[in-house]
Amino acid sequence: MDKVPHLSVPSKALFKKARRIVPPMLEKFHKGQQGRIAVIGGSLDYTGAPYFSAMASARLGCDMSHVICESSAATVIKSYSPNLMVHPILPSSNSVKDPNSIDAPSLASPIISMLSRLHALVIGPGLGRDGVTLQVVREVMKEARSRSIPFILDADGLLLVTEDPDIVKGYKECILTPNVNEFSRLAKALGIDVPSLAQISSDEGGGDKTRQETEACEKLSKALGGVTIVQKGPHDVISNGITSIVSDIRGGLKRSGGQGDTLTGSLGTLMGWRAAYHNALWDSGEQENSNEAQSKQEIQAELESERRMSPATTLLLVAWAGSAITRECSRRAFKAKGRSMQASDLTDEVHDSFLTLIGEPEGSKVHL
Numbered sequence: 001m002d003k004v005p006h007l008s009v010p011s012k013a014l015f016k017k018a019r020r021i022v023p024p025m026l027e028k029f030h031k032g033q034q035g036r037i038a039v040i041g042g043s044l045d046y047t048g049a050p051y052f053s054a055m056a057s058a059r060l061g062c063d064m065s066h067v068i069c070e071s072s073a074a075t076v077i078k079s080y081s082p083n084l085m086v087h088p089i090l091p092s093s094n095s096v097k098d099p100n101s102i103d104a105p106s107l108a109s110p111i112i113s114m115l116s117r118l119h120a121l122v123i124g125p126g127l128g129r130d131g132v133t134l135q136v137v138r139e140v141m142k143e144a145r146s147r148s149i150p151f152i153l154d155a156d157g158l159l160l161v162t163e164d165p166d167i168v169k170g171y172k173e174c175i176l177t178p179n180v181n182e183f184s185r186l187a188k189a190l191g192i193d194v195p196s197l198a199q200i201s202s203d204e205g206g207g208d209k210t211r212q213e214t215e216a217c218e219k220l221s222k223a224l225g226g227v228t229i230v231q232k233g234p235h236d237v238i239s240n241g242i243t244s245i246v247s248d249i250r251g252g253l254k255r256s257g258g259q260g261d262t263l264t265g266s267l268g269t270l271m272g273w274r275a276a277y278h279n280a281l282w283d284s285g286e287q288e289n290s291n292e293a294q295s296k297q298e299i300q301a302e303l304e305s306e307r308r309m310s311p312a313t314t315l316l317l318v319a320w321a322g323s324a325i326t327r328e329c330s331r332r333a334f335k336a337k338g339r340s341m342q343a344s345d346l347t348d349e350v351h352d353s354f355l356t357l358i359g360e361p362e363g364s365k366v367h368l
Helices: 011-020 047-061 071-080 104-112 129-144 156-163 180-189 197-201 209-221 261-276 296-304 310-339 341-346 352-355
Strands: 034-042 064-068 085-087 120-123 151-153 174-176 230-232 237-239 244-246
Touching: 011 071, 034 261, 034 310, 047 071, 047 120, 047 197, 047 261, 064 261, 071 085, 085 209, 120 129, 120 261, 129 156, 129 237, 151 156, 151 261, 156 174, 156 180, 174 310, 180 209, 197 209, 197 352, 209 230, 209 244, 237 310, 261 310, 261 341, 310 341, 310 352
Parallel strands: 034 064, 034 120, 064 085, 120 151, 151 174, 174 230
Antiparallel strands: 230 237, 237 244
16 A cells, blocks of 8 residues: 655644544444435536545445536436436526526425435535526525535535625534635635735745745634635645644645545545544444534644544544545545546545545454
8 A cells, every 4th residue: 555655743643533533334334324425516517526526425435425416417427427326406597497587495495305314515516607506506505504514615616605605604514625716716705815825825035834824724714704614725724713734745746627526525425424423323432522622722632632522623624634635645646647647536546545544443344
């Protein structure tokens, strides 16, 4: 198995912590308990992104991986893999009689009816910017939030936040995964003054660029009421506005389209596992701690102790672990394919990257 280069001691400790939220493979579990994840996205022009996201969820180890897409995309996505459950129930301007006069809650109802069966949503891969679609997805997000169903936002899912930040503001069961441009647009929409990653990178003053990136990410998170942000870049910065972690996992040098879809899909499965952890699906042997950490000191104490972790701490771990797995997938794929590397090459590396970085928890029956 390929060894990860330059893995720091703090990162090794965080991976050990992340392993605690991974459900062991046990005979007593039934289908669906280790993650039911749905990607909401997929339109006429964009069918690859939801596929890559949903397949990353599946390859990481969720039990059931769904794609909720526009009808014109369904057959194409189905043809990519029979392992995915594809639902052509995402409306668009092409599927309604009058796009200028719609009942968005009614159009969203088939998707909303699925929410009780899901552990987490990934919203944005291949979503597109159709007006009807975005209105429907906004209704789904509102309903998911009212039920405390976690969701991950990327690509055009982040556009909804840019247009209406209140849709996620203060929602702690949410992860945003902006790239450089998306981060700048979010900051501008919120009226906060933070330097862009491009400005930080070109700073000739010799300042601490990592500190500047971290402060910018923290500032944006605070402006959104403490949502968790994975700020993608040369190295990823993860922050909930209180505690921040910088990923030192080396990625590949090719910036092919679709790598962010591996991230969102991985985060989806990790969110499902996090739900299993907090629902005590298995006996972890940890001392119970039902209080959600509020301060940086409390979260740090949980990261350094063996007591049962709070939702705030596990959410931060999920974001960091998803980032790390994706970066390791990119490194491995680039090592194998060089400049010809494509998004599908990352998909093939998800499972081995997980095993190398996090590994199976004690008690897993992986050899029969």
